[in-house]
Amino acid sequence: MGIKEPIRPPLMGQNKTDVLIVGAGAAGLAAALRFVGSGKKVILLDKNICGGSSTGKSAGFLTPDSELELSQLLRKYGTNGARDLWEVAAKGVDIMVDNIKKHKIDCDLQVQDCLFLGKGPSGWKDVQDEVNARKSLGYSSTVYDESQVPSVIGSKAYSGAIRYTGTYGVNALLYAQGIKQVLLNGGIEIFESSEVLSWEGHTVRTHLGSVTADKIIFCIDKPKRYITKYSEDVYHAQTFLSISEPLGDSDVAELFPQGPLQCWDSDIIYTYFRLTGSNRLLVGGGDMMTTYAKNDTTMPRVIDKVINGLKEKIPSIQSLRFIQYWQGRIDMTRDLIPTVLVDPEHPWAHFVLGCVGLPWATFCGTFAARNVLDDKELDNEKYYRYFSPARKFLLPLWLEQVLGKRIVFTVNNAWAKYRQKNVDSKNYSQEK
Numbered sequence: 001m002g003i004k005e006p007i008r009p010p011l012m013g014q015n016k017t018d019v020l021i022v023g024a025g026a027a028g029l030a031a032a033l034r035f036v037g038s039g040k041k042v043i044l045l046d047k048n049i050c051g052g053s054s055t056g057k058s059a060g061f062l063t064p065d066s067e068l069e070l071s072q073l074l075r076k077y078g079t080n081g082a083r084d085l086w087e088v089a090a091k092g093v094d095i096m097v098d099n100i101k102k103h104k105i106d107c108d109l110q111v112q113d114c115l116f117l118g119k120g121p122s123g124w125k126d127v128q129d130e131v132n133a134r135k136s137l138g139y140s141s142t143v144y145d146e147s148q149v150p151s152v153i154g155s156k157a158y159s160g161a162i163r164y165t166g167t168y169g170v171n172a173l174l175y176a177q178g179i180k181q182v183l184l185n186g187g188i189e190i191f192e193s194s195e196v197l198s199w200e201g202h203t204v205r206t207h208l209g210s211v212t213a214d215k216i217i218f219c220i221d222k223p224k225r226y227i228t229k230y231s232e233d234v235y236h237a238q239t240f241l242s243i244s245e246p247l248g249d250s251d252v253a254e255l256f257p258q259g260p261l262q263c264w265d266s267d268i269i270y271t272y273f274r275l276t277g278s279n280r281l282l283v284g285g286g287d288m289m290t291t292y293a294k295n296d297t298t299m300p301r302v303i304d305k306v307i308n309g310l311k312e313k314i315p316s317i318q319s320l321r322f323i324q325y326w327q328g329r330i331d332m333t334r335d336l337i338p339t340v341l342v343d344p345e346h347p348w349a350h351f352v353l354g355c356v357g358l359p360w361a362t363f364c365g366t367f368a369a370r371n372v373l374d375d376k377e378l379d380n381e382k383y384y385r386y387f388s389p390a391r392k393f394l395l396p397l398w399l400e401q402v403l404g405k406r407i408v409f410t411v412n413n414a415w416a417k418y419r420q421k422n423v424d425s426k427n428y429s430q431e432k
């Protein structure tokens with residue numbers, strides 16, 4: 001399916017609807033899709049274009065693995081909790097792939113196994129932790145020690161790797177634009193260039209119009225305080241991406257001897273790379289100085305360093321030219337788990353915030369929509385607990401007033417990822 005509708009016009013005049021969805025990234029699009037055929041009148045607004053923010057800028061790795069590896073989920077939530085949350089993201093992957101196949105969306109879908117690459121002795125330990133976590137949850141994987149890594153990736157620089165299946169690569173901007181077309185065909189009204197500037201009761205206002213809705217689902221990024229106090233829960237990580245000229249077939253075979261994979265390494269600020277359908281290498285990463293910086297860095301020096309670091313590890317790409325780069329901010333919460341809630345002060349409004357990863361966003365958007373549709377499932381309350389804004393963090397939030405949001409967020413992120421244990425397990429799934 002190609003893009004038939006270029007940019008939708010902005011919202012104008014006064015409008016009424018059953019459901020208003022604000023934000024057309026992976027989450028808002030997934031929410032809107034749930035209403036096609038429901039008989040509800042639905043309006044979808046975005047201040048940019050559909051997929052114009054993080055979703056469209058992303059590298060398109062579709063994997064349940066996000067900022068939290070499975071071993072980290074296991075340490076934090078125990079067996080059942082880790083399984084629940086891994087399945088959340090796995091379900092998000094399935095929803096996206098099913099949509100692509102069902103609606104024949106032309107978005108460069110690639111079946112691409114994951115390869116998590118260890119760097120140095122600590123990286124090899126991370127790989128083994130992941131292998132053990134997968135074993136304990138009954139998920140299959142293949143492990144490669146240092147001597148075996150070159151059989152899957154043209155490099156001798158990694159200390160080991162773990163590979164697993166069920167993952168894909170996708171051009172996420174084309175995916176978003178494809179879903180937009182499906183929504184338009186399904187009777188959803190979409191307005192782009194329509195930023196919600198204020199919200200009062202059941203009515204939101206943009207610069208040229210307003211919508212009054214029975215129910216509202218906010219799936220926005222970089223939320224502002226004037227929309228919700230839950231904007232306080234969200235910060236961001238900045239990451240950089242670049243794309244190369246196409247590789248020749250022999251270069252591809254040298255880089256990926258057993259076929260293309262999507263890869264990332266064990267560094268805290270990790271480097272990630274995958275091949276697109278046109279044999280271009282997408283490489284992403286960042287550095288400590290800019291990841292949590294308050295303002296965007298647009299200079300190429302960070303991505304240049306990432307690319308040069310990768311070139312040192314993979315000799316066959318030494319002379320590969322990278323033709324374009326961009327940066328983006330990934331919204332995240334203090335513990336890297338999304339916040340999804342029904343606003344207690346406005347019970348007709350849902351918020352989906354801080355989803356790290358396209359699959360998480362897709363699941364959470366669908367989840368919010370199914371609750372608005374009253375199409376609840378047995379596991380409903382469990383997810384509201386996982387995604388509740390009332391979660392525990394190492395550093396208390398008042399410290400943000402003293403030390404600043406950036407520092408406190410970074411510490412809380414690191415704690416959640418590397419240290420936090422047994423998170424309120426009795427409130428989530430009961431361990432068997």
Ligand SMILES: Cc1cc2nc3c(=O)[nH]c(=O)nc-3n(C[C@H](O)[C@H](O)[C@H](O)COP(=O)(O)OP(=O)(O)OC[C@H]3O[C@@H](n4cnc5c(N)ncnc54)[C@H](O)[C@@H]3O)c2cc1C
Pocket residue numbers: 022023024025026027028045046047048049050051052053054055056057058059060061062063194195196197219220221222223239240241284326327328329330331354355356357358359361
């Ligand atoms: C460079 C980069 C690479 C990434 N790579 C990957 C990857 O390979 N795999 C992966 O899974 N994830 C990746 N991510 C993360 C992923 O893109 C995000 O986690 C995901 O897209 C979040 O989706 P979302 O719908 O929650 O948010 P967004 O895509 O940010 O959507 C939110 C939407 O809300 C709109 N909006 C905000 N405020 C308003 C308002 N007031 N009024 C109207 N509209 C508003 C925005 O314009 C935006 O379109 C990457 C992110 C970046 C930046």
